[in-house]
């Protein structure tokens with residue numbers, strides 16, 4: 001980028017900053033795929049293929065007060081979320097997607113020169129927000145099966161360490177972190193953020209530990225299990241004193257009226273949504289078994305709504321492009337930590353069939 005005009009005033013550490021690489025949106029593929037945009041099979045962003053609860057659609061269509069700001073104190077919303085997560089109201093903070101809560105947490109704890117410990121490969125927003133705040137990410141590698149290195153994490157702690165991030169299930173690898181490993185890390189006393197964006201698919205949570213440990217933060221999202229990725233709503237459970245700070249530093253009215261309605265209606269339709277989660281988990285098993293039959297792919301077991309696969313023959317980048325041409329979108333990686341691999345979101349049975357047919361035709 002040219003360094004003239006007002007650009008020369010941009011904070012130096014953001015010059016050359018690598019942003020977050022978001023998934024391809026079908027709207028951008030006009031003319032690049034052999035199918036109509038409506039027929040694209042989207043398995044690249046871990047979205048819920050069933051959509052949200054029909055109750056959400058009905059309530060949004062009927063809402064008459066989008067002209068009024070939402071309650072900045074999130075009273076009703078926090079009450080509903082506290083009930084769902086079985087935690088006190090004063091420990092809850094909701095956000096415009098859990099991504100923004102990650103960003104607020106980093107803003108709260110991390111300044112220039114501070115360190116954040118990350119177990120890589122993992123969700124890239126932890127690095128993204130840390131670097132924007134001028135912090136340094138200390139990467140501790142996972143092992144060959146993507147288990148975290150507890151001893152490595154603990155020995156990387158310095159006087160500048162401000163946060164340890166742990167995603168469970170991890171994105172993009174899909175594995176969970178054993179509770180005993182998480183507790184060993186929490187017992188360091190440093191702020192530990194356990195990101196449970198995919199909790200409803202794994203059924204494993206550290207949430208009960210929030211009552212015991214005053215340095216534990218748990219993040220959850222409505223994007224995946226409740227099919228609300230487009231409305232942007234997530235929440236965190238914090239030690240109450242930290243939640244109070246979060247409420248002070250967050251952007252005012254950070255959850256829309258529409259998102260608040262969507263949460264209320266999702267909770268009113270829990271059985272329906274849990275039925276969809278169950279269908280996705282069943283489809284995950286079927287997709288895994290189908291992928292295993294393809295000799296040049298190595299799928300890794302997953303507890304989330306996606307499956308990570310090493311590509312053993314040929315280039316993952318080319319595979320992604322060939323699948324894209326056939327109208328099947330998957331995410332691909334080729335970097336030192338995620339070598340020649342793809343991540344496939346679990347869809348409906350028909351999506352699995354479209355993907356497997358496309359893979360077999362290659």
Ligand SMILES: Cc1ncc(COP(=O)(O)O)c(C=O)c1O
Nearest residue numbers: 097098099123171197221223234
């Ligand atoms: C591990 C992890 N955390 C958080 C998020 C962000 O979710 P949200 O849509 O609530 O911002 C994602 C989204 O893909 C994720 O994979």
